[in-house]
Amino acid sequence: MDDDPLVLRxxxxxxxxxxxxxxKGVEFGLRRGEVMALLGENGAGKSTLVKILAGLEHPDAGQxxxxxxxxxxxxxxxxxxxxxxxxxxxxxxISALSVAENICLGGRSQNPIWTASSLAQRVKPxxxxxxxxxVDPATTAGKLSVAQRxxxxxxxxxxxxxxxxxxxxxxxxLSDVEIGKVTSVVTxxxxxxxxxxxxxxxxxxxxxxxxxxxxxxxxxxxxPIAVKGLSVDTLIERLLGRRLEQMFxxxxxxxxxxxxSIHDLVAPGLSHPVSLELRAGEILGLAGQLGSGANxxxxxxxxxxxxxxxxxxxxxxxxxxRDMRDAIRSGVAYCSDDRKRDGIFAVRKLTENLTAPSIxxxxxxxxxxxxxxxxxxxxxxxxxxxxxxxxxxxxxxLSGGNQQKVALGKWLGIEPSILLVEEPTRGVDVGAxxxxxxxxxxxxxxxxxxxxxxxxNQEVLGLADTVATFFRGQIVRVSPxxxxxxxxxxxxVTHPENLAAGREAx
Amino acid sequence: MIAGLLGRLxxxxxxxxxxxxxxxxxxxxxxxxxxxxxxxxxGGLTTPSFLTxxxxxxxxxxxxxxxxxxxxxxxxxxxxxxxxLSAEELAILAACVFAFLMxxxxxxxVSLIATLIFAAGSGAIQGGVISLGGDPIITTLAxxxxxxxxxxLVSDNKNILLGTKAAEWLGTGRPLGVPTQSWAFVILTLxxxxxxxxxxxxxxxxxxxxxxxxxxASGLRVGQASIVAxxxxxxxxxxxxxxxxxxxxxxxxxxxxxxxxxxxxxxxxGGIPLKGGQGSPVQAALGAVFIALLQNFMLLHSFTTGxxxxxxxxxxxxxxxxxxxxxxxxA
Numbered sequence: 001m002d003d004d005p006l007v008l009r010x011x012x013x014x015x016x017x018x019x020x021x022x023x024k025g026v027e028f029g030l031r032r033g034e035v036m037a038l039l040g041e042n043g044a045g046k047s048t049l050v051k052i053l054a055g056l057e058h059p060d061a062g063q064x065x066x067x068x069x070x071x072x073x074x075x076x077x078x079x080x081x082x083x084x085x086x087x088x089x090x091x092x093x094i095s096a097l098s099v100a101e102n103i104c105l106g107g108r109s110q111n112p113i114w115t116a117s118s119l120a121q122r123v124k125p126x127x128x129x130x131x132x133x134x135v136d137p138a139t140t141a142g143k144l145s146v147a148q149r150x151x152x153x154x155x156x157x158x159x160x161x162x163x164x165x166x167x168x169x170x171x172x173x174l175s176d177v178e179i180g181k182v183t184s185v186v187t188x189x190x191x192x193x194x195x196x197x198x199x200x201x202x203x204x205x206x207x208x209x210x211x212x213x214x215x216x217x218x219x220x221x222x223x224p225i226a227v228k229g230l231s232v233d234t235l236i237e238r239l240l241g242r243r244l245e246q247m248f249x250x251x252x253x254x255x256x257x258x259x260x261s262i263h264d265l266v267a268p269g270l271s272h273p274v275s276l277e278l279r280a281g282e283i284l285g286l287a288g289q290l291g292s293g294a295n296x297x298x299x300x301x302x303x304x305x306x307x308x309x310x311x312x313x314x315x316x317x318x319x320x321x322r323d324m325r326d327a328i329r330s331g332v333a334y335c336s337d338d339r340k341r342d343g344i345f346a347v348r349k350l351t352e353n354l355t356a357p358s359i360x361x362x363x364x365x366x367x368x369x370x371x372x373x374x375x376x377x378x379x380x381x382x383x384x385x386x387x388x389x390x391x392x393x394x395x396x397x398l399s400g401g402n403q404q405k406v407a408l409g410k411w412l413g414i415e416p417s418i419l420l421v422e423e424p425t426r427g428v429d430v431g432a433x434x435x436x437x438x439x440x441x442x443x444x445x446x447x448x449x450x451x452x453x454x455x456x457n458q459e460v461l462g463l464a465d466t467v468a469t470f471f472r473g474q475i476v477r478v479s480p481x482x483x484x485x486x487x488x489x490x491x492x493v494t495h496p497e498n499l500a501a502g503r504e505a506x
Numbered sequence: 507m508i509a510g511l512l513g514r515l516x517x518x519x520x521x522x523x524x525x526x527x528x529x530x531x532x533x534x535x536x537x538x539x540x541x542x543x544x545x546x547x548x549g550g551l552t553t554p555s556f557l558t559x560x561x562x563x564x565x566x567x568x569x570x571x572x573x574x575x576x577x578x579x580x581x582x583x584x585x586x587x588x589x590x591l592s593a594e595e596l597a598i599l600a601a602c603v604f605a606f607l608m609x610x611x612x613x614x615x616v617s618l619i620a621t622l623i624f625a626a627g628s629g630a631i632q633g634g635v636i637s638l639g640g641d642p643i644i645t646t647l648a649x650x651x652x653x654x655x656x657x658x659l660v661s662d663n664k665n666i667l668l669g670t671k672a673a674e675w676l677g678t679g680r681p682l683g684v685p686t687q688s689w690a691f692v693i694l695t696l697x698x699x700x701x702x703x704x705x706x707x708x709x710x711x712x713x714x715x716x717x718x719x720x721x722x723a724s725g726l727r728v729g730q731a732s733i734v735a736x737x738x739x740x741x742x743x744x745x746x747x748x749x750x751x752x753x754x755x756x757x758x759x760x761x762x763x764x765x766x767x768x769x770x771x772x773x774x775x776g777g778i779p780l781k782g783g784q785g786s787p788v789q790a791a792l793g794a795v796f797i798a799l800l801q802n803f804m805l806l807h808s809f810t811t812g813x814x815x816x817x818x819x820x821x822x823x824x825x826x827x828x829x830x831x832x833x834x835x836x837a
Binding site: 324325328329334336341342343344345346347348352356357359360363366367368410414 | 704705706707708709710712713716717719720721722723724725726727783784
């Protein structure tokens, strides 16, 4: 394998955005038929490299050779012509078009006139290649699951006959089972001789499908490491440039009184009534795939999708939120799984972001009190260890991890009784991830009750005191995290036939 | 419990670091400054009558009318609702209402207050429809047609004479040598700037414009802010209507021709981003001064109405494209 010629060679690549150097002389090589994982914290430079290869950004200096010849990648279409195809983090599937139309979208068509059946003929082999052979090409893309859409996107790349495929965090929005589908296709494509650059935050995927891994840190790339024989600890250590003490903080030793009690709750997304209790200082982890009902409980309590039956009691008081504003006033803080959509105000300063939910506390007679505003935002930033010198910058300019800290931190201002979080570390790098776990645990230790829903099973097992598993709108099991094996958790959230057995066990 | 926790943390030190004004805003101020100075210089060199006191008073008065409405419009743009296209029509209707009240001897104070309340209500209704989910452009376009229709019907497309000189000073007075409209314009600019920067309402407006779903998820009153912004806009249109009726001593359904596009142009060349959440009324005010100067310059150089509309239209198109490209480059 070492003798394989390089399909792609990058040397001395530099790129700056204003005064910020994103790439400081990057060296990178890709062999034929290998899966090369790119790892690095947010802002380490991997996205910039990938965007340059895709023709979306232009380097300041450096060489890019494809098959030994210098390549000119000044636009996405030039990159495609050179044989480089790129799948973004954000899906670009158009829901209103058919699967076949989506695959052919933007490609050169041999014939300006087509019919549904000629398109279907053309795309069928690509669909089979990505394991979607059973999907009708005439289906509207909007009807597919997120994983299926991701696979359609890969099929689109294949139809361009690219020899280098770049997948930029293709699994960020997928659940564990769906990730399996994507990764198996990637492995298959590599076996067929295509070279794949796979950007990810999930270390598990690196070991599962990666042949080699290139680590980025502060705009510099390191010598690729063969994945075979590599341990997780070594990888994390290399990634961070230091030993990661421990990903998850120690659990709580004792809990306070019951803060939240949910009784026979029925809400959109739940097929059976759910009952749960949460104590002060407890972190409850809800595990389940998309649509399993894990998020439904969080959303019902938060007032996003108000319950249709059953009761919720917060500190003994009946809680019946009609909307989010109502829930907030009762002391419920809610962080959704999409911080760009509704978690942060990207163009506004951190100060303004942090004080947004508690704006009443920094105003006197309708006027913003500068001193209170500054004190409040500094206190929240200090708690979440956000660099105080950045309080004046726009939230959108921060890394994913810091944005998540702002999205969470702003809630402390309302002095909530309970904190609800969906996917607490989506799109957050390993280092910042451990930090967020630590802050959540610190809040719980101070007596806050926390519920989080997550599709990352490791996260649920590592962070939660108590775990509730969900499948198809109902609870499979509630158990202390220490008494739950990873394998049984996985079984609970994936296999329907285990539902009955799981209930008996609980 | 969390309060206790926060209380224990180190007390806050100095003020938070201020953000640099975004490049876009600095650029807009620069362009406006250069544009206004250039127009004054070129105008003064090419037309002897341009820099006369008399002409400058005309310019300032016209700029003030455009400016007063542009200030109201800037709140709508900043709150993420783009533009209200009913500016011209609401100002006309307010002028008619004021003229009717004055003609029927209700007295200046009553007519003034009643007209402003009427204009505020007309703004609030549009805000209400928008807060219920109506598209701001379509909603205000529809209400604009409705307002103009009412103005035509009640005036029968004839001049409504005030029939009294009681309101004349409002339109033509010059306390301390400066036209009343300009006093109103300057004071309004300062107040609007202060409200946006220092009040809870202003902060909510900025946050809602920056990210509506996030504002909702943070418990801010999104619908209410839209209604208040539209109400203030209505008051601004009312002020413009009253001052024109007072200036000419009459109201008629074809006043303010081309005012809406002038105001839109003022907001755009002032550099307020269309996607909301950023910008300041001061930018709209500067934009209005620039547009008014440009209009006057073209009038003195005997541009026909067609040419003037052509120029303003091109300016709006260029500003839209220019800032869009700038945005892309920064992203």
